[in-house]
Amino acid sequence: MSKSVIVVGTGNAALCAAIAALEKGATVLLLEKAGKDLAGGNTKYTAGAMRFAYDGNADLLPLVREQDDPRLPKTDFGSYTKDKFAADLLGFNDGRDLSPEQKVLVENSGDTMRWLASHDVTFEPIYSRQSFEKDGKHVFWGGLTLAAENEGVGLFEMEMAAVQRLGGTVRYDAEVTGLIEDQGRVIGVQVGDESLFADSVILASGGFEANEEMRVQYIGAHWDKAKVRGTPHNTGDGLRIALEVGATEYGFFEGCHATPMDLHMADFGGLDLPPSERKNYRKISYFLGVMLNAEGKRFVDEGANFRNYTYAQFGRAILEQPGQFAWQVFDSKVFDLLYAEYCFHDAHFVEAKTLEELVPLMTGVDAVQATQTLTEFNSAVDMTVPFDPTVLDGKGTRGLTLPKSNWAQRFDTGPYRAFPVTGGITFTYGGLKVDGAGAVLREDGTAIEGLFACGELVGGVFFAGYPGGSGLTSGAVFGRKAGIGAVC
Template identity: 75%
Template sequence: MSKSVIVVGTGNAALCAAIAALEKGARVTLLEKADEALAGGNTKYTAGAMRFAYDGAEDLIPLLRDPNDPRLSATDFGSYTTDKFGGDLLGFNDGRPLSEEQQTLVNTSLETMGWLASHDVKFEPIYSRQSFEKDGRHVFWGGLTLAAENEGVGLFDMELAAVERMGGTVRYNSAVTGLIMDGARVVGVRIGDEELHADAVILASGGFEANEEMRIAHMGPNWKAAKVRGTPHNTGDGLRMAEAAGAEPNGFYKGGHATPMDLHMADFGNLDLPPGERKNYRKICYFLGVMLNAKGERFVDEGINFRNYTYAQYGAVILEQPGQFAWQVFDSKVFDLLYGEYSFHDAHFVEADTLEALVAKMEGVEPKGAMATLTAYNAAVDTETPFDPTSLDGKGTTGLALAKSNWAQTLDKGPFRAFPVTGGITFTYGGVKVDDQGRVIGTDGAPISGLFACGEMVGGVFFAGYPGGSGLTSGAVFGRRAGYGAA
């Protein structure tokens, strides 16, 4: 007789868990806290990019919705090996070796992408954000090449369609409020006074980023001011339920995906906008200019690495600045390289024909300090090395206490623009311990019978940061595993 499986949540990880369980013949019900319009957890808020290991274009073509795109013949995807993926994760581990969870992510990432494609979840090259044109070719940089068709909304739509084709059902407005225990075994869930029983429960309900109290408790007081980039429904419910069932906490609870965001955005990415537009509050082209705090000082090396490796950390650094804001400053040489979020209809910025006039418009910034910083920066720029956004070009500064290592160009061509930003939080890194079947491990070291977890609920995947695009891949990898285990 087929097993009954309850999946708590409807984001990418939850849907992958449901697909996997349905593949094995289970009867699957997904329970969603939100209404149908806001279902999907954080997935709809993303740009849909997924990082995975691949050896070359031959690994990518089978994943594409349009393998006959004429641009492909003029595209250099390069390769992104498992060693490179592992090394990138190690760069954010603060000296820790790769965790078991990270090794699983790296080693099964390509396989998982192929599995998604087999369920008609297809992808397209990220020409607009991950490549630059060079000598007539599209050159990809930073190891991140594909995103779901129609970005995060498309990923959700395609995965949900697969679930429905396979016979899974979704209940909306069904917030799970507790687990039903039979001794030490999880046998179902509560939705208020209602009880639903099942052979297995998969918690895929996200982290605690939308819970201000939990952010402060685990991450510190600076995080009170963080803009929540994603869903308002990820309030740590699954983590609290797992803890009540005896789960072992795992991972880095002080950390989270923290992106520079428009200072004046509404919390939760402005829910009045269509989900696909909510990502436009990100402001992640700082590598093409400089960032200044309230004192008018630079506080990070904007060009230390490709932005894929810095954007999820620099939001946290902004929250450490006076007033918890900063301004990103650009000159018109790079306006055509700025991503669409900088020209989004709701983007906040000031513009002036001179730097002096610009800093006078930058609210909250000390003008003399800002001009001193910008003058010193311009004088320190290497003017001999050519600018090349497709590589770590080595075009840096000399003589500054805080260098800019790559892509340093003088700010000398008006008009100039400055964009106010703060730190936004997308998801948290702390979670529970799971085994190689996705079962939640208890504090006694043994699996909790009937209880599985995936997505943001899994701790040990990310620590001090992450290479962009890894979050959705992690959700798919651990969702698939939990679905198979539960079935």
């Protein structure tokens, strides 16, 4: 007799858990808090990029749908080894060793991508955001190369199609309000007044980023001002009901994925827009210019590293500035390098022919100090090093207390543009402790029988930041493990 599994959620992690459980012969029911139009959790809001370990083009090409893309023979994807992935994660650990969860992510990342491909989840190279043309070749940078076809929306649709092909069913408008226990074992869930029973329950309902009270409680006072980039339904429900049955908090609750976002965006990424357009409120080309706070001062090294490795921290840094906003300033020399979201129809910016005309247009900024900051920046740019956005080019500033380490260019070619930004939260880092099979653990290290978790609910994966594209991969890796663990 097949086992029955309830999966709470329909995002990437939930769908991967469902696919894995269905593969093992289980009967699977997915319960989605939202209606059908907002199903998919945060997955639909993403650009679909997935970071994983690979040794070269030969590992990537079988995952790419358009095998006849004329750019492929002229593309250098480089390599991204497990050691490099591990080193990148360590770079955000603030001195911590790799956690057990991070080791699992690194070790299983490549195999999980191939597993997804075996279920007709297809990918495409991220030419527009992760490569530059150099010497007639498309050169990828930062170890991030592939995204799901049609980005996050496509990932959701392809994974949902796999679930349905395998016989899984979904109920929408089905908010899980509690877990049902019998002698210490979880045997089902409550959906309002309705009791639903199963051999195992997998919590894949996201973090608490859409819960203002929990953001302030766990992350800090200014986080009530954060724009919620993703779904309004990730309000910490899974965390709450797991703690009620004895689970323990685990991971870095003060941390979260925070991204520079348009200051004037609506909360939840613009629910009136098609899902594929909601990501366009991001503003992550700051490395091509500078960011100024209300005091007219720079507050981060915009060129410290590729933006994959800095945007999560810089979104947080913006929220720590006076008024929780900043302005990103660009010279026209880089307009053609700015990501597409800077040309989005709802992008907010000011433009002027000269810096003297631009600065007063930057609402809320000390104009005198901003002018001084830009003048000093121009004088400090090292003009002996060529600008090269495909590498850490070392074209930095000299003599500034806060340097710009790479891609520093003078503001000397008008017109100039400035974009108002704030910090947007995408997902939280604190969650639950799970074992190698995805079972939720109590504080004493014993497993809560019948209860599993994956996705944002797995703590210990990220700390002070994360390399871009790791979140979806983590969801897939731990979702697959939870799906198998719930059946075996």
